[in-house]
Amino acid sequence: MNFLEQEAANRRRTWLVIVFFVTLLGVIGAGLDVAVFGGGPVPVATLTALVIGTVSAWWTLRWGDRAILASSSAASLADCLAAASSDDERFRLQQYQNVVEEVAVAAGLPVPAAYVIPDDDPNAFATGRDPSHASIAVTAGLLRTLNREELQAVIAHEMGHVRNYDIRLMMVISALLGAVLLLAHWSSRALWYGGRGRRDNRNAGPALLILLAIWIVAIVLAPIAARLLALLVSRTREYLADASSAELTRNPLALASALKKIDTAAEPTEHINKGTAALCIADPEGHEVNEREGGWASLWATHPPIPKRIAALEAMAGTLGH
Amino acid sequence: MGSLILLAIIVLALLWAMITYNRLVGLRNQTQNGWRQIDVQLKRRHDLIPNLVNTVKGAMEFERDTLTAVMDARARAMAAAGPADAARKEGELSQVLGRLLAVTENYPQLKSNENVKQLQEELSSTENRIGFARQFYNDIATKLNIARQSFPSNLIANAFGFAPAELFGITDDTDRAVPSVDLSMKPPQ
Numbered sequence: 001m002n003f004l005e006q007e008a009a010n011r012r013r014t015w016l017v018i019v020f021f022v023t024l025l026g027v028i029g030a031g032l033d034v035a036v037f038g039g040g041p042v043p044v045a046t047l048t049a050l051v052i053g054t055v056s057a058w059w060t061l062r063w064g065d066r067a068i069l070a071s072s073s074a075a076s077l078a079d080c081l082a083a084a085s086s087d088d089e090r091f092r093l094q095q096y097q098n099v100v101e102e103v104a105v106a107a108g109l110p111v112p113a114a115y116v117i118p119d120d121d122p123n124a125f126a127t128g129r130d131p132s133h134a135s136i137a138v139t140a141g142l143l144r145t146l147n148r149e150e151l152q153a154v155i156a157h158e159m160g161h162v163r164n165y166d167i168r169l170m171m172v173i174s175a176l177l178g179a180v181l182l183l184a185h186w187s188s189r190a191l192w193y194g195g196r197g198r199r200d201n202r203n204a205g206p207a208l209l210i211l212l213a214i215w216i217v218a219i220v221l222a223p224i225a226a227r228l229l230a231l232l233v234s235r236t237r238e239y240l241a242d243a244s245s246a247e248l249t250r251n252p253l254a255l256a257s258a259l260k261k262i263d264t265a266a267e268p269t270e271h272i273n274k275g276t277a278a279l280c281i282a283d284p285e286g287h288e289v290n291e292r293e294g295g296w297a298s299l300w301a302t303h304p305p306i307p308k309r310i311a312a313l314e315a316m317a318g319t320l321g322h
Numbered sequence: 323m324g325s326l327i328l329l330a331i332i333v334l335a336l337l338w339a340m341i342t343y344n345r346l347v348g349l350r351n352q353t354q355n356g357w358r359q360i361d362v363q364l365k366r367r368h369d370l371i372p373n374l375v376n377t378v379k380g381a382m383e384f385e386r387d388t389l390t391a392v393m394d395a396r397a398r399a400m401a402a403a404g405p406a407d408a409a410r411k412e413g414e415l416s417q418v419l420g421r422l423l424a425v426t427e428n429y430p431q432l433k434s435n436e437n438v439k440q441l442q443e444e445l446s447s448t449e450n451r452i453g454f455a456r457q458f459y460n461d462i463a464t465k466l467n468i469a470r471q472s473f474p475s476n477l478i479a480n481a482f483g484f485a486p487a488e489l490f491g492i493t494d495d496t497d498r499a500v501p502s503v504d505l506s507m508k509p510p511q
Contacts, residue, residue: 087436094440098447105363106454108356108462152450250457 002319010240031215057175065127074115126158150258160244184222356459463487
């Protein structure tokens with residue numbers, strides 16, 4: 001598949017997951033509102049859970065980028081240049097700035113703020129609530145390991161996240177996830193403590209019992225299902241960002257080469273904490289999932305296995321006649 | 323009841339029309355911006371060249387022809403009349419610059435000079451930006467053309483007179499030929 005087709009496929013998958021999520025939310029919320037709150041016109045439980053989830057997600061979206069950059073000890077490019085100890089380092093930093101500006105031109109977007117993280121392990125992430133307030137951070141290890149072409153491909157991948165509003169999407173997913181978990185928690189409480197008071201409703205017939213059964217199944221599965229769905233979205237957006245990198249640079253093999261280098265250096269990136277993992281180019285925990293494909297473990301990964309990502313990029317290169 | 327459904331259909335249709343119109347307006351403006359962005363990058367190159375020529379002039383006395391060719395091509399590109407002419411002149415400037423950058427490789431004292439390294443990086447970055455600006459323009463112009471031609475947005479596009487966008491391409495066949503770089507220059511003495 002060429003990069004446009006891959007992008008379309010990944011966007012469609014994201015929509016499917018969101019529909020599934022909203023359905024799950026609706027099922028649990030409806031059950032709780034009917035069973036506990038008597039099914040009035042206003043779905044109190046569902047709305048409360050959504051509001052709580054939304055407020056926390058909005059807060060993270062608005063202020064999260066500053067928190068993430070601070071927690072990973074990121075230094076702005078200007079600060080790094082001022083503190084540079086060698087001509088070589090200065091040259092590398094200036095090249096990094098040039099690459100960021102080039103990729104911004106390719107994407108037709110404002111130039112994001114550039115940061116450097118003092119970690120030897122090669123990695124990068126993007127953050128920011130929209131393209132006008134975006135930041136890209138790379139580790140010192142990345143600047144040392146990759147050549148200019150590969151650096152450009154990685155920055156283009158991060159720019160892809162910015163352009164595709166992935167940061168905002170992950171906030172929406174986290175709001176939905178939060179709401180589902182809250183509702184499931186309340187529902188299981190209601191069933192455990194409050195269920196005894198509702199015995200008078202039990203003569204309502206088989207249809208209601210079936211719905212009750214569905215509701216209970218949803219509550220039991222929700223915590224795991226919702227988390228797995230969120231991780232599926234994270235992996236889908238990684239594939240999408242890879243395809244966006246190919247679209248911006250028209251050079252998918254450069255990203256493939258960068259991923260190979262990053263993979264062989266896959267030690268944990270200590271400065272990037274777990275919460276930020278979804279925004280990185282490679283799993284900062286250096287999981288062996290990067291090596292193993294398929295199986296239970298890969299469902300819990302924020303990133304697809306690197307060999308699969310490289311295969312997808314090589315397929316794109318094929319369609320570009322490389 | 324029937325009139326209520328009809329009202330709902332009309333409202334939805336108007337909503338769709340508004341959304342489509344705004345989308346076309348957004349694409350048209352981004353396309354125009356994309357076109358201007360190419361000029362911004364070309365101008366950046368014009369501004370960088372005199373610096374590069376001055377920095378290398380002292381060490382590259384034997385390349386006076388190449389250096390003069392660069393300055394002449396730059397002047398011609400800046401004085402170009404109209405987009406087609408500008409495209410050709412800028413293409414010639416790219417070729418001459420490429421020759422100069424290739425030739426600089428023969429002068430080891432220049433290669434280790436920090437200023438030269440930096441200017442080479444700036445020039446190469448500018449060439450990349452010019453390429454990316456053209457690429458972005460073509461990509462966004464294609465999106466506009468697709469929206470203009472697809473059904474049902476073509477109804478809105480034709481109703482409100484959205485013109486097709488022309489893609490940036492090579493007009494002169496000589497530009498397609500791979501440039502041959504002659505590296506058999508006189509060695510420095």
